[in-house]
Structure formats: C-alpha cells, structure tokens
Amino acid sequence: MAFSLRSRVFHHVWLWIVCVLFTVDAFYVPGYSIQSYKKDDNIPLLVNKIYSDNTQLQYAYFELPFVCPATGKRHHDSKWTSGHSLSLNLGEVLRGDRIKNSDFEVNMGQDVDCAYLCSKVVDGHDIKWAQQLIEDGYITEWILDNLPGATSFVTVDRKRKYYAAGFKLGYKDYDMVTGKPAYYLYNHFTMVIRWRKAPGSAGENGNRVVTGFEVYPKSVNGGSRNETGCSDNLDERQDPLLLNIRPNNTDLAQQYPDSSYVPEVKVDLNQISTKIPYTYSVYFREEHEIEWANRWDLYFSDQTESTSTHWLAIVNSIIISTILGAVCIIIWVRTTSGDTRVRGDGLLEDARFAIRKRVDNKSSGLLEKEGAVSAEDEVPDDELVDDVTSWKLLHADVFRPPPFAGLLAPIIGSGSQLVFMIASLLALSCLGVVNPSWRGGFVTIGIFTFFFAGGLSGYLSARIYRTFGGTDYRVNTLTTALLFPGLLFSLMFFLNLFTWAQSSSTAIPFTTLLALAFLLMIVQLPLVYVGSYYGFYRTAPYSHPTRTSSTPRHIPKEPLNAAWYTRNHLLLSILSGLVPFAVLFIELMFVFKSLYLDKSSYYYVFGFLSIITLLLAITIGETVIITLYIQLCAENYHWWWTSFLTGGSSAFWIFVYLNWYYWTTLHIGGLISSLLFFSYGLLACLVYGLATGTIGFLCGYAFMRKIYSGVKVD
Known part of the structure; x- marks a missing residue:
C-alpha cells in the first residue's frame, strides 16, 4: 500500500514537472523579460569588445587607444554613467566580454541626423596598432537591448535579409600612387533601430520594443565640419579617414621629379599626431514583420539552408549505428547460444591445446597423408576453434583488477561528471533555457553543473575503486576531486600568462581564477567527499558473476600470421x-x-x-x-x-x-x-x-x- 502511494505521488510530481517544462516559452526561459520603452526613454548602448576570425586575441573596446574614452556622463533617465562596467556572469568573463555603458545618446523614437562624440588625438604607435587590427579583420561588438549591433545583408535573390553580429573596425585598400596598403578607420556610425508595439497591454499604453539593431559604419575625413563637429554634407560621398604613418607621397615625388622610385623615409612614430573625429546618427524605423520573440532569427543566416545537411548527418549516424547493432546482435547470439558450461579443472584448456596441436599438424603437413586423419582427429573449423578457445576460458581472470586501477577509478568518476554536464547542457539548450540571448549562459551553466555533479563523480569513483580492491578511499577522493579540475586550472593559468602579456580581454582576470579555485574547494571537494563516503562505506562493491582465481592466467602470444587486430x-x-x-x-x-x-x-x-x-x-x-x-x-x-x-x-x-x-x-x-x-x-x-x-x-x-x-x- 505504501509502495503504491509513493508511486502515485512520484507520478503526479513528474507529470507536473513535465507540464511546466512544456508550457514555458522555449526561447526566453532564463528570466530575460521583455523590455519595453516609452517614447523618448533612454536605451543604453553598451560597448563590449573587438574580436577577429583570424586570431584568438580579443580586446576590450574602451581599452583601444584610438576610440573615444568614457566621460562619466549620465544620460537622460539612465541609471548608469558612461564607462560603468556591467556585472558579468562567469561565462561572460571567461569568453572575454568587457561590457560598459557608452556616451552614445539613444532615446526611443528620437532620430538624430548627426551627433558629435569626440575627437581623439593619437600618435604613430596607436595608428600602427589600429592598422594591424584592421589588417587582422577585427569586428566591433556593441549591444543595445541585449541585441548585438549587426551588419545587414540581403540574399542574392533579394528576398531575405539576414544579420551578421558586429561590424568591422575599418577596411584596407591600396594607395593609387605607391600601390602600398592603405588603412581606413570607421569613425561615423549610422544606427538603425527597428521597433514595434509592445505585446499586450503595454503596447496599448504606447510602449515599444526593439526588434533589430543595425550599424552602418563609414569612414569620414576630418576636413570641413560645422560648429557641432559633424561633417558637412554627410550624405554625400566624402574622402575616407586615412590612417597614415608615412610622409606625404606628393612632397617626396616633388623632391625626386625625374625618378620612378620614391625612397622610404624613416619615420619617428612619436612625432606623428593625428586627430580622429567621431560622430554618429540614429534612426528609428517601425518593423511590422518581425515579432519580438523572433528577433534573433535574422542572426541565424544559414538555418534554412543547412537543415537538410543536419538531417543527412542524422541519417548517416543511423546507418552506421544500425550496421554496428547488427554485428552486436550476432555477437550476442553467439555468446548466449549453445553450451555455456565450462570446467574449472582444466579440461577445457586441455581440449584447446589438443585442437591447436591438430591445427598445427595440419598446417605442417603431418595429417595430409591419405588415411592419416581419423574421425576424432578431424581438424575443426574456425568457428569451433573460436567457440572452444575464446572468451569462456577467461572466466576466472576477466574481472581481475586492471593495472593502475587507482587511476582508472578517478578518471571514470571525472568522466561521469562531464557526461552529466554535457547531457544537462543539451537538455537545457533544447528547452531554450540556454540560448544566445543569455550571453555566457552556456559556459556558466556548464561550470556549475560540473561542480554540482561532484557527488555522482565521488560515488561512482569510490564504488569502482572498492570493486578493484582499493582500501584508501581518501586518496581516491582527492584524486577524483582534483585530477581533472587541477589539470584544467593549470593549463588555463599557463595560457593566461601569454594573454596577460598581450593585454587581451581573452585573459581570465586573476580574481576570476581565485573564484574558480574557491568553487573547487567549497563545492567540488565536499560533494566528491560525500559521494565517495557513501559509495565506499554505504554501498557494497559491484558483484561479479564469476570468481577470480588467485593466479593470473598466461596470455598466449598470437602467431605472426594471426590477424593484426588480435595482435x-x-x-x-x-x-x-x-x-x-x-x-x-x-x-x-x-x-x-x-x-x-x-x-x-x-x-x-x-x-x-x-x-x-x-x-x-x-x-x-x-x-x-x-x-x-x-x-x-x-x-x-x-x-x-x-x-x-x-x-x-x-x-x-x-x-x-x-x-x-x-x-x-x-x-x-x-x-x-x-x-x-x-x-x-x-x-x-x-x-x-x-x-x-x-x-x-x-x-x-x-x-x-x-x-x-x-x-x-x-
């Protein structure tokens, strides 16, 4: 009766959990609610970092010496001043994010044809670094209403628009006179913010939501500008802003009028000074086709095209798995059919040696004479030899503890943690809990699920360790808790030495490393200890169906003509x-x-x-x-x-x-x-x-x- 009651209670609880999981919005579960804005409300524009597909080094945007520094100004109705660092989750820090509030003034519904930001004076060293970043194809990441600023593209048939997150820092061209590379920096940013009415009662009250954030950068020379600092005739074609650290080619050509070769002149980078003016424009455009819940779809540019490829991968996997499954069924039938009774007195071993002797005699030609082979001496076929001399003979040794058993048990324990972590991440991602809108959520959830699976790791490791005959569970516990995380931590610290030297945001802050070590000590180690204690003392070791002999069996050496996979x-x-x-x-x-x-x-x-x-x-x-x-x-x-x-x-x-x-x-x-x-x-x-x-x-x-x-x- 009690068992039936517990079963019904468990059934109802499980049904309730399933119902909750299937009724939530599958894409925005993490708690990121819809943010709506009234007209003229300030929308914080956040700057993050620059990154490139051609390098693994990232840099915080405000740490670039050629961009406008934060002034500490507070926007209208904003709770943050510019330069304020947002609190980041663990995953964001590990992926190199450095998000701060900016000086860009963006208010809902207010179009700005041109606004002056600042003029930054840089020397030759800063220009040279900017050239190198442009050469490496660095991308700038800004964030508005949790959407990354995007470069907009249109498909070839012009039927569909899609986004690529970020926009380029500048572009590279070639000098028409010298034919050498010329680098141009983007210093004017046209932002197009797409919006629609907020769903529900908020929309009826005039609130709006952001459905798109597009950035169109432009390089504008710092020539003719009005009193506001903006360039005159911004909409017309203008000369771009050249990042130049070479002397004027025209002056050199005048010095050598009759020569086709203009010599290089060594330049002192400290003597070069260039002023870079920064301006921006903001335009709001109403969008009717894209719902707020689907605003990330434009970033998944290859979703439709690649679906067939993903299904091809699944079909390929099913075919491979089916073929291997058929082989396993054959093996299973062979091992379970027929007589599985073996003798423990060596009779089966004697039969094996007799069979091998007859096989050797046949191969040497001793039994090839007519009438020399009796019915008892007929050489059995390969299947019979395999059946008599195969896995059944190993019943007394097959569960013998392996060499380095004290290492295998902790490895299996750490592996079980990783299996739990991967399964949890995939499940939460399929449910929409982990998604692109939760920046850094994938790494954060992965780390915490790994640490909190320490109990499972300790239990499995200790029970396997005891099954192998281990006696010192404390050593096994420490090895399980520290082996893989210690190796991971050491490698990360070693690599950090190089990224710290490059002043890259890829480097993990020292305080974050201390926080990870703290989590390891207060979460991982105690949970592994509890799991190890329960697995070692509170549960019996795994039982085996056959007894292990005291003397290890000799493993026969395979002949040279045997198949390679048996040797x-x-x-x-x-x-x-x-x-x-x-x-x-x-x-x-x-x-x-x-x-x-x-x-x-x-x-x-x-x-x-x-x-x-x-x-x-x-x-x-x-x-x-x-x-x-x-x-x-x-x-x-x-x-x-x-x-x-x-x-x-x-x-x-x-x-x-x-x-x-x-x-x-x-x-x-x-x-x-x-x-x-x-x-x-x-x-x-x-x-x-x-x-x-x-x-x-x-x-x-x-x-x-x-x-x-x-x-x-x-």
Missing part, C-alpha cells in the same frame, strides 16, 4: 575511434564554423546535436562491445583500459581533424593565437575523450557482466 589491441582501439568520429563528423563542421571560422554567427541547432549525441553514445557502446569481443577471442582479459580507450579514441581523430582544419581552412596568424588555438582545442578533445571514454567503459562493463552471468563453472 595489437591499442592500435585496434585507436582505429575503432574512426567509427564514432564518422557519426560526429558532419555536425562537427558546423560547430567548428561557429567557433573558429565565423565567430559572429551562433550555433543554434541543439536539437540536431542532441540527436547526434544520442546516436554517438549508442555507436560508442556498440564499438566497444565489438572491440572487447575481438580481444576476448584472442584470450586477452585486460579489457578494462581497452573499453575506456576505445570509447574515447574518437577524440584523437577529432584533434587530427582540428589540425587539418587549422592548416587548410583557418587563417589564424601569430604564435600566441596558434598556441591558444591548439591548447584549447586539445583541452576540448580531452573533455570529449573523458566523457566518451566513460560511456565506453560503462557499456563494456555491462557487456562483460551480462555475457559471463550465463557462464556456469563446474
């Missing part, structure tokens, strides 16, 4: 990683494009990625089962590490693909950027390898327990 199990594990990699490859191209090739785009297809991830986990389990069966047929019972390495081996191929992608597709230059690219790429592959290796280990363990549960020892 080199490490190579077999690495090559088997190609199968899961083939499942992930197509979707991986979209992920790499969003991360490296087009940082202004957003990866949005988490529904497709979740399906691919599920198929990937199934494929990994199937690959591990096939690999372990091949290893058992070779009478090698060291399968523990093989299952983990086979499951995580696709990380090796992802890193190989990452290198190929770097050399053939990307244009990342500079030692520091390349170091950051490969280091963080290696770290991502390590995270992936730990997670998939843990999945492979658990699948392999379940397979071994299942097939040996039917083996009966006489």
Whole structure:
C-alpha cells in the first residue's frame, strides 16, 4: 500500500514537472523579460569588445587607444554613467566580454541626423596598432537591448535579409600612387533601430520594443565640419579617414621629379599626431514583420539552408549505428547460444591445446597423408576453434583488477561528471533555457553543473575503486576531486600568462581564477567527499558473476600470421575511434564554423546535436562491445583500459581533424593565437575523450557482466 502511494505521488510530481517544462516559452526561459520603452526613454548602448576570425586575441573596446574614452556622463533617465562596467556572469568573463555603458545618446523614437562624440588625438604607435587590427579583420561588438549591433545583408535573390553580429573596425585598400596598403578607420556610425508595439497591454499604453539593431559604419575625413563637429554634407560621398604613418607621397615625388622610385623615409612614430573625429546618427524605423520573440532569427543566416545537411548527418549516424547493432546482435547470439558450461579443472584448456596441436599438424603437413586423419582427429573449423578457445576460458581472470586501477577509478568518476554536464547542457539548450540571448549562459551553466555533479563523480569513483580492491578511499577522493579540475586550472593559468602579456580581454582576470579555485574547494571537494563516503562505506562493491582465481592466467602470444587486430589491441582501439568520429563528423563542421571560422554567427541547432549525441553514445557502446569481443577471442582479459580507450579514441581523430582544419581552412596568424588555438582545442578533445571514454567503459562493463552471468563453472 505504501509502495503504491509513493508511486502515485512520484507520478503526479513528474507529470507536473513535465507540464511546466512544456508550457514555458522555449526561447526566453532564463528570466530575460521583455523590455519595453516609452517614447523618448533612454536605451543604453553598451560597448563590449573587438574580436577577429583570424586570431584568438580579443580586446576590450574602451581599452583601444584610438576610440573615444568614457566621460562619466549620465544620460537622460539612465541609471548608469558612461564607462560603468556591467556585472558579468562567469561565462561572460571567461569568453572575454568587457561590457560598459557608452556616451552614445539613444532615446526611443528620437532620430538624430548627426551627433558629435569626440575627437581623439593619437600618435604613430596607436595608428600602427589600429592598422594591424584592421589588417587582422577585427569586428566591433556593441549591444543595445541585449541585441548585438549587426551588419545587414540581403540574399542574392533579394528576398531575405539576414544579420551578421558586429561590424568591422575599418577596411584596407591600396594607395593609387605607391600601390602600398592603405588603412581606413570607421569613425561615423549610422544606427538603425527597428521597433514595434509592445505585446499586450503595454503596447496599448504606447510602449515599444526593439526588434533589430543595425550599424552602418563609414569612414569620414576630418576636413570641413560645422560648429557641432559633424561633417558637412554627410550624405554625400566624402574622402575616407586615412590612417597614415608615412610622409606625404606628393612632397617626396616633388623632391625626386625625374625618378620612378620614391625612397622610404624613416619615420619617428612619436612625432606623428593625428586627430580622429567621431560622430554618429540614429534612426528609428517601425518593423511590422518581425515579432519580438523572433528577433534573433535574422542572426541565424544559414538555418534554412543547412537543415537538410543536419538531417543527412542524422541519417548517416543511423546507418552506421544500425550496421554496428547488427554485428552486436550476432555477437550476442553467439555468446548466449549453445553450451555455456565450462570446467574449472582444466579440461577445457586441455581440449584447446589438443585442437591447436591438430591445427598445427595440419598446417605442417603431418595429417595430409591419405588415411592419416581419423574421425576424432578431424581438424575443426574456425568457428569451433573460436567457440572452444575464446572468451569462456577467461572466466576466472576477466574481472581481475586492471593495472593502475587507482587511476582508472578517478578518471571514470571525472568522466561521469562531464557526461552529466554535457547531457544537462543539451537538455537545457533544447528547452531554450540556454540560448544566445543569455550571453555566457552556456559556459556558466556548464561550470556549475560540473561542480554540482561532484557527488555522482565521488560515488561512482569510490564504488569502482572498492570493486578493484582499493582500501584508501581518501586518496581516491582527492584524486577524483582534483585530477581533472587541477589539470584544467593549470593549463588555463599557463595560457593566461601569454594573454596577460598581450593585454587581451581573452585573459581570465586573476580574481576570476581565485573564484574558480574557491568553487573547487567549497563545492567540488565536499560533494566528491560525500559521494565517495557513501559509495565506499554505504554501498557494497559491484558483484561479479564469476570468481577470480588467485593466479593470473598466461596470455598466449598470437602467431605472426594471426590477424593484426588480435595482435595489437591499442592500435585496434585507436582505429575503432574512426567509427564514432564518422557519426560526429558532419555536425562537427558546423560547430567548428561557429567557433573558429565565423565567430559572429551562433550555433543554434541543439536539437540536431542532441540527436547526434544520442546516436554517438549508442555507436560508442556498440564499438566497444565489438572491440572487447575481438580481444576476448584472442584470450586477452585486460579489457578494462581497452573499453575506456576505445570509447574515447574518437577524440584523437577529432584533434587530427582540428589540425587539418587549422592548416587548410583557418587563417589564424601569430604564435600566441596558434598556441591558444591548439591548447584549447586539445583541452576540448580531452573533455570529449573523458566523457566518451566513460560511456565506453560503462557499456563494456555491462557487456562483460551480462555475457559471463550465463557462464556456469563446474
């Protein structure tokens, strides 16, 4: 009766949770409510950073020496002064965001044809750096009403408009006289803000919401300007603002009138001074076609075109998984059919040696004489040899603790944390809780779910450790809690030394590193300790269906003419990683494009990625089962590490693909950027390898327990 009552209560609670999840708005769950504005209300324009697809270094916008500094001015009806730093979540800090309020005056419904911002005087060093940033293709990121300022494009057929987040810092051209590169800085910004009536009663009261934020930059020479500081005839074609650190070419040409070669003159950068005037325009345009809830759709420029490719990736994954599943079914039928009773007195081993002797005699020609082979001496076929001399002989050794068991258990524990973190992120992304409007939310949720999964990590690690015969659970607890986070923290600190030297916002502030270390000590370590205590003392170790003998069995050496996959199990594990990699490859191209090739785009297809991830986990389990069966047929019972390495081996191929992608597709230059690219790429592959290796280990363990549960020892 009590059990029935608890079941009904659990059923109602679960039903209530599901109903709540499916009734929320699936795109703006995080609590970012609709912000509406009355006419003339101030809309804060925030400046963030500059970034480039050609480098891994980012820089805070207000730290650029050639832009207008913050004046500390307070806008009308604004609660922030310019230069005020917004509080950032952990994910925003780690991704290099440095968001501050600006001096741009933007009020709802007020068009501004031209407004003067400032005139910035820069020297030759600042100009040279600005030239380098333009050469590297840096993009500027501004934010208004949580929307990044966008560059607007139209498709070739002119039927659809789409956005690319950010706008360029300037552009590069070539001098008509010398043919050398010339760099032009954008110093006038035309902002078009699209709005519509707010939904519901707020709209009836005259409130408006922002549905688009477009920025059209322009380079304007600092020549003729009116008393406000704005350029005369701004709408007409004007000469652009040239960032020049060379002497006037006309003067040099006059000095050498009869020569086609104009010599270079060494310039003292400290002696060069240029004034850069900054102005802006603001225009509000009513938009009827785009709803506020769909205003991010324009940033997903390739959503329609790439859908068929994502479905192709799913079909490809299903085909691979189905083929491997058929092989696993054959293996399962072979291992469960027939007589699974073995003798514990060595009788089966004697039969194996007799069979091998007859096989050797046949291969040497001793049994080829007519009449020399009796019915009892007939050489059995390969299937019979495999059936008698394969996995059944290992029943007394197959669950023997592996070498370095004290390292494998913490690795599996850390891997379970990562599996929980990845599954949580994918689920929350599919529900819309984690989305582009929550800047930095993906990283923030990932870090906290990893830390709070410490209890699961400690429990699984301690129970496996005790199953292996371990006795010192405190050492196992510390290793589980600190091994992977310590490695991650050390690598981040090492890379920070280089980004700090470059004064880049990519560098993680020292206070943030201390906060991460604090979370590690007060959240991760206690939870791992509690989980370890419960897994080691409050639960029994995993039971195995067969007893382990006191003396390890000798593993026979495979003959030279044996198949390669029975002689080199490490190579077999690495090559088997190609199968899961083939499942992930197509979707991986979209992920790499969003991360490296087009940082202004957003990866949005988490529904497709979740399906691919599920198929990937199934494929990994199937690959591990096939690999372990091949290893058992070779009478090698060291399968523990093989299952983990086979499951995580696709990380090796992802890193190989990452290198190929770097050399053939990307244009990342500079030692520091390349170091950051490969280091963080290696770290991502390590995270992936730990997670998939843990999945492979658990699948392999379940397979071994299942097939040996039917083996009966006489």
